Amino acid sequence: MESVAQTAFPWVVWFVAVLIAFQMVLMIVAYTVLAERKVLGWIQGRIGPNRVGPWGLMQPFADLLKFIFKEDLVPDKSTKFVYYLAPIVALTCALMPMVVYPFGPAITTVDWSFLPWHLGDGVTTLPLTIARIDVGVLFVLGITSVGVYGIALAGWSSNSKYSLMGGLRSSAQMISYELAMGAAVLGPVLLAGTLDLNGIIRAQQQSFFRWFIIPQFVAFVVFLISAFAETNRVPFDLPEAETELVAGFHTEYSALKFALFFMAEYVNMFTVSVMCAVLFLGGWYVPGLSHLVPEGSIPYAIVSHIVFIGKICAFLFFSIWVRGTLPRFRFDQLMNFGWKFLLPVALVNVLITIVVVYFLNI
């Protein structure tokens, strides 16, 4: 009983659950953009956006309004259908993994029959995951790998040399680093013995030292590096390298279509941060919390959830920090690094993990 879809709640409640999760992810993403501008400002000795609202807090909404009211330019020679399809594919594929995120532990101590219209009759468990899929890890990897099409098709359909170069670079880069990422994910999966995201968190629950960042530190580093490449972040932001490609694959996109790509990039950052937190930092698990409040109660769930979001935000901050620190790779360096260093290291790590798991029967 680890997902909302498996409880006796009627489908209205699932719908509300999806809406809440959607809203939460999008709000975090909107404020990641603001945080990025603020933190980059501080790193570079500037103040950052501070005009809209107190301390610039309303900036994301101002940006959104601006995106909506800007003129929507469509290049004359573009392939129209694919040109319109590309941003939709990019954002849809970025948002879909949301349904398997383990947002927190299940609340088991509340009887939900007090809800109006018999919504919660006979239900005592409220899981904080929308849908439980046996192969959650593969689902996230698969859906995000389909996201490449958004970028590749955008580059091709714009009918512009900068866009095409950006799209090609991006597809090459994402295919290359997906392998290293998949191999790095195998380490924690082997230790946990399951592909289920909640199962992986449960496998790390005994103590702080069972967090997979300790036995799988190599996999953690490989995953973090390839996650940066997968999300097209600095130092791997070659698909949109301003100095050589104007803006890469989204050069010809404007107004809301550009906003969709922009959001997709930040939602992807959120996704890899969730995966990092779940696979290596124990997900929502807080060491010692079950001694203070009983497991399954509302405070336990709330504290766990907040800590989980905190872990995700730490990774988001790290990504911004790296952007303010490192220069960009050259393309041949990027390919050599991915294929000749990251992938072998990840594969050797998988081999060692298999041997250790087999002989120690972890």
Add this chain to the structure above:
Amino acid sequence: MVTNAVFFLFAGLAIACAISMVYHKNPLYSAISLIGVFVALSCIYVILAAPFIAAVQVLIYAGAIMVLVVFVIMLLNLDDDRPLNRLKYLYAVGAGLGLILLVQTFFIFYAVMRAPQNPVVSDVAIGKTLNIGANMYSRYLLPVEIVGVLLLMAVIGAVILVRRLNQPELERVVEDELTRRNQEDEIGDFRISI
């Protein structure tokens, strides 16, 4: 009831995408349609309680193989006004293969109708990851090994094809390729546009 409706939705989507893949003149549209077929198929696998196969279908076919296909189409960027001349005998080969496929399909229908109906116990889900892994390394070990050798051969072939040539070797290969293309241009069977 709902499962049936969802099945017909995705089955229809898969067939529509397959037809659009065959009928589109533009290779990129065909590739996009093929991706649609894979995604619809993976949804059908989910209905059939095989989430692992579904996830792997999207991850490998839609996410990896088709990306390479799209990549190649984008790089070549074939012109629309110079279609490849299709060879006549290929129509006959296609018709023959299609006929075989049709016979096979009807045979499967026939076999399924004649087979005794065993209700599936829902606890023993065949599509579960653990069962797939256990079966692959015990009952189906030989096919897995054969596929492994096949993939190894493909990897070695790829390495040989893209290996760095020294200068005289490179000149010889380029010369051979140029003569071959000139001959083909004279025959006029098809043209290669770069």
